[in-house]
Amino acid sequence: MTATVAIRPTAWKTYSAWANRHRKWLFAAPAMIFVGLLIAVPLAWTAYLSVTDSQGSVRAPSSFVGIANYLKVLGDTDRYWPAVLRTFTFTGGALAAELVLGMGIALLLWRPFRGEKWVRVAILLPLVATPVAVGMMWRLIFDPNIGFANQVLRWIGIPPQPWLSGQATALPTLMFVDVWQWTPMIVLILLAGLTSLSEEPDEAARIDGANAWQRFWFVTLPLMRTTVVVAIVLRGIDALKTFDILYATKGTGGGSFHEVETLNVYAYGLSFDYNDYGTASTVLILFFLLIIAIMWMVTYRRKGNRS
Amino acid sequence: MTDTLTVQPELIRAKPEPERSVKRRSKGRAYPIFRVLMLTLTVVLFVAPLVWMVMASLKTNVDIYDPGKTFAFTPTLDNYINVLSRNNYFTFIFNSFWVALWSTIFSLILGVPAAYAMSRFTMHRSAMVVLMARIIPGVSLLVPWYFIFANLKMVGGFGVLILSHMFVALPLIVYIMISYFDSMPLELEEQAQVDGLTPIGAFLRISLPLSAPGLATAGILSFIFSWNNFMFALVLSGANTKTLPVAIFNFVSYASIDWGSLMSAAVVVTVPIMVIALFTQKYIVSGLTAGATKG
Numbered sequence: 001m002t003a004t005v006a007i008r009p010t011a012w013k014t015y016s017a018w019a020n021r022h023r024k025w026l027f028a029a030p031a032m033i034f035v036g037l038l039i040a041v042p043l044a045w046t047a048y049l050s051v052t053d054s055q056g057s058v059r060a061p062s063s064f065v066g067i068a069n070y071l072k073v074l075g076d077t078d079r080y081w082p083a084v085l086r087t088f089t090f091t092g093g094a095l096a097a098e099l100v101l102g103m104g105i106a107l108l109l110w111r112p113f114r115g116e117k118w119v120r121v122a123i124l125l126p127l128v129a130t131p132v133a134v135g136m137m138w139r140l141i142f143d144p145n146i147g148f149a150n151q152v153l154r155w156i157g158i159p160p161q162p163w164l165s166g167q168a169t170a171l172p173t174l175m176f177v178d179v180w181q182w183t184p185m186i187v188l189i190l191l192a193g194l195t196s197l198s199e200e201p202d203e204a205a206r207i208d209g210a211n212a213w214q215r216f217w218f219v220t221l222p223l224m225r226t227t228v229v230v231a232i233v234l235r236g237i238d239a240l241k242t243f244d245i246l247y248a249t250k251g252t253g254g255g256s257f258h259e260v261e262t263l264n265v266y267a268y269g270l271s272f273d274y275n276d277y278g279t280a281s282t283v284l285i286l287f288f289l290l291i292i293a294i295m296w297m298v299t300y301r302r303k304g305n306r307s
Numbered sequence: 308m309t310d311t312l313t314v315q316p317e318l319i320r321a322k323p324e325p326e327r328s329v330k331r332r333s334k335g336r337a338y339p340i341f342r343v344l345m346l347t348l349t350v351v352l353f354v355a356p357l358v359w360m361v362m363a364s365l366k367t368n369v370d371i372y373d374p375g376k377t378f379a380f381t382p383t384l385d386n387y388i389n390v391l392s393r394n395n396y397f398t399f400i401f402n403s404f405w406v407a408l409w410s411t412i413f414s415l416i417l418g419v420p421a422a423y424a425m426s427r428f429t430m431h432r433s434a435m436v437v438l439m440a441r442i443i444p445g446v447s448l449l450v451p452w453y454f455i456f457a458n459l460k461m462v463g464g465f466g467v468l469i470l471s472h473m474f475v476a477l478p479l480i481v482y483i484m485i486s487y488f489d490s491m492p493l494e495l496e497e498q499a500q501v502d503g504l505t506p507i508g509a510f511l512r513i514s515l516p517l518s519a520p521g522l523a524t525a526g527i528l529s530f531i532f533s534w535n536n537f538m539f540a541l542v543l544s545g546a547n548t549k550t551l552p553v554a555i556f557n558f559v560s561y562a563s564i565d566w567g568s569l570m571s572a573a574v575v576v577t578v579p580i581m582v583i584a585l586f587t588q589k590y591i592v593s594g595l596t597a598g599a600t601k602g
Contacts, residue, residue, distance in 0.1 A: 020505045024428050031421035031477060032433055035440045038474055042451030043443075049450070058454050108345055120592070121585060122350040125357060128584040128591070130535040132552040133573035136559070137360040140566055146372050148359055184353065185595060192596035230599045241444050244537045248556055267446045272542060277450055284447035291442060 043288075050281035058277055069282040079258065079266060080283065084290075086171060086254075087262040091239040094178040098235060099228070101179065102186030107216070109187070110194050123184040131181065135248030138177045139164060164249055170259045177245055182238075186231050193227030194220070233298055240291060243268065263287045357577075364571035371566050386571035396575065398547070399554040403576075406465060406540075406550060407533035410472035411526055418477050419522065422484030423510060434485060441478040448474075449542050456543065463545025471539040476529035479594075483528065486598040487521030488514070524594035527587050531580055551576040 019026055050069055054062035073080050109119065126134070141148045142163035150160035163173045201223065205215045221228075243264045246254060252273050254261025261269075267287060270280035363371055365382040390396050418437075425434045452471065453462065461467040491514065499509040515522075537552040544553055555572050558565070584591055 016505060016507075020507050023507055023510075024424050024430075027420035027424035028428075028430060028433050029421075031417045031481060032436050034417055035437050035474070035477060038452075038470070039439060039443060039448065041455070042448040045451040046447050058450065104345075105349055108342055108349070113342075119346055119350055121588060122354050124584055124588060124591065125581055126353050127595070128531055128535075128580050129357070129577045130537075130552055130555075130573075130580065132535075132537045132555050133360075133577045136555060136569055136573050137356055140363060140371075140570065141356060141359060146374075146566075148377070151374055151377065180353070180356065188592055189596050189599040192592075192599045196600045227599050237442055243446070244552075248537070264444055264446055267444075268449075268538075271446065271450050280450065281447075284444065287444055288447055291444065295442060 046281045046284055048281075049277050050285050052278050054277040054281075056275050062278070065278070069278050070286075073279060073282045073286065079261070082258065083261050083263050083266040086260065087240060087264075090171060090175055090178070090242065090260075090262055091236060093172075094175045094182070094239055095232065095236055097175070097179045098183045098186045099231065101183045102190055102231070105183070105187045106190035106194055109191055123187055126181045127184040127188075129181065131244035132248045134177065134181055135245040138173075138180075138245075139249050142173055167255075167257050167259045170250065170255060174245060174249065174260055177249075178239065178242060181245075182235060186235060189231040189234070190224065190227060193224050197223055229298070233295075236294070236298075237291070240264075240294075263290075360570050360577075361574055363566060364574045366567055368565065368567045386567040387575070390568050390572050390575065394554070394572075396554070396572070399549055399551050400575070402465075402468075402544075402548050403534055403550040403552075406468045406472055406548075407530045409465075410469045410476050410533045411529045413469065414473045414476035414480050414529055415522065415526060417473075418480035418525070419484055419515070419518075420510075422481045423488050423514065425481070426485045426488035434481065437481045438478050440474055441482070445474075445538050449539070453542055462543055463548060465548055467543050468540060468548060468550070471543055472533040472536055475532050475536055475539070479529050479532060480525040483525040483594050483597045484518070484521055487518055487524075491517065520590065520593075523587070524590040524597075527583065527590050528594040531583070531591075534576075534580055 049058065051064060051066060052062040053065050053069075054060070105123070109116070140146070142150075144150060144160060144162050144165055147163070149163060153160055162169055164170050197220065201219050202215055205219045210218070241264055242262065246260050246262060246265050247268070250260045253269050254265045258266075263283065264287070267280050267283045270276045270283060274280075362378075362380075364386055365384070366376070366380050367383055367385065370376045370380045421437065424430065425437075452467075456462045456467045495513050495517070496506075496509040499513045500506060504512060534550075535552065536550075537556070540550040540553045541556065544550060549557075551572075555569070555576060558569050558572060
């Protein structure tokens with residue numbers, strides 16, 4: 001009896017001392033192991049599937065085909081390369097529009113004014129809205145017959161457009177939807193950057209006679225460089241991976257002519273509609289390498305610029 | 308004489324002024340008006356589609372097809388009654404809520420201590436491991452996940468949905484909390500340790516309570532991201548564990564679209580999140596802009 005009472009505090013103390021000594025990994029490891037397991041095992045499996053002709057079910061017998069899938073995919077000018085192009089068009093176009101609009105709106109919001117709170121709430125709404133619901137909402141607005149978009153065009157005398165159902169107009173329309181939903185995020189990030197700037201450089205330039213545009217271009221923008229890069233990285237990664245609004249509005253294969261089929265939509269279709277796991281895994285590995293390469297380039301350039 | 312004396316100084320002072328003062332006054336008037344107009348336009352462009360969605364959800368399908376009834380229509384709740392009563396929507400609402408709640412709680416338990424260690428010991432590489440989850444395309448993990456969890460008989464259950472949504476929530480929480488802990492002074496913890504607390508004790512009793520705003524930010528955002536997630540639930544949920552985004556998507560796989568019901572379903576999924584956002588605006592903004600201004 002006395003022994004247990006004597007032992008327990010010591011045991012606890014030993015354990016506590018051990019835990020405190022190793023708290024760095026005791027704290028960090030569980031999260032890292034969780035993410036690591038959920039990434040490493042599947043990614044290795046995907047890499048393995050990409051060199052097999054696995055189809056139908058991953059448990060069905062499949063044979064090793066080496067780099068045949070990679071040769072097939074990289075030589076595929078019918079689906080793969082157009083999907084790569086669309087991924088870049090979508091990301092580049094939407095991101096550019098979001099940055100320009102985002103900077104404009106952030107500058108409008110910069111100095112305090114009455115009713116500021118309400119404007120901020122208004123721009124927060126698209127940002128938190130569920131992307132699938134947003135897709136459905138725009139699907140109705142852009143409906144060629146009953147949509148509000150064409151109704152407005154009719155009022156101002158412009159012929160109605162096919163919007164989402166047109167082969168050439170679908171992707172730009174979806175880029176517009178992306179801009180609508182995500183410009184607010186760029187606004188918030190840039191506004192946080194603007195608010196943290198000191199007023200002195202701007203004031204000094206004003207005293208030296210610089211006009212508003214000069215002060216923005218030569219003083220504010222250079223000071224905002226880090227914030228702009230953060231905004232590009234955060235938004236760019238998500239834009240490359242856009243899936244919800246594309247799949248919710250155009251469905252499998254990105255429409256009947258694959259007009260909005262980006263890499264993510266293409267890979268999803270190959271995986272879950274055609275069960276062609278070999279090809280799908282190849283596309284995914286290439287997509288993954290592409291994202292890593294872009295990430296590396298952006299971080300490398302940032303470091304290069306700073307030194 | 309007295310007249311000239313009183314007039315002259317004004318003339319002298321006025322001489323170099325006119326150009327500048329006119330310029331300044333005209334600019335001073337033009338910009339506020341321009342600003343108000345542009346801000347109004349911004350608000351209208353961002354809010355109008357949502358208003359449109361709500362209006363359509365209150366119309367009968369006949370009215371939706373009638374351009375004459377764009378703004379003038381008799382509101383009806385039939386679509387909501389239809390969606391909520393006929394399509395198990397309460398189950399889907401519960402599913403979305405349940406998955407978002409538990410994935411947020413578990414992610415906080417795993418993510419907050421990790422973020423603390425990564426901030427205090429500046430573990431950049433370890434942080435990158437967790438943040439990889441945010442960079443990697445989800446599709447590239449989904450096929451293996453599906454078959455692994457199917458073998459474990461977990462596909463279609465809540466467990467796998469919570470796990471997959473944690474994969475979204477965890478990097479977000481770690482990212483937000485690292486920048487929160489980075490900005491928190493070390494002195495209080497050091498003082499607590501001088502006063503006899505162990506380092507873990509100092510974390511639990513001093514840093515954790517002090518980081519409540521950061522925890523709220525991380526928790527709210529991870530709840531929203533889980534609630535909005537579509538792709539993981541699309542593949543991994545079963546008939547009884549479908550979340551709202553999947554339920555809405557399934558709405559249109561039939562031949563003709565019941566627009567009124569679809570819009571009311573869209574309102575049902577977006578409005579709760581927007582209400583949360585209205586009341587927690589400050590936290591959401593600080594979470595979305597975390598790390599934006601540091602070097």
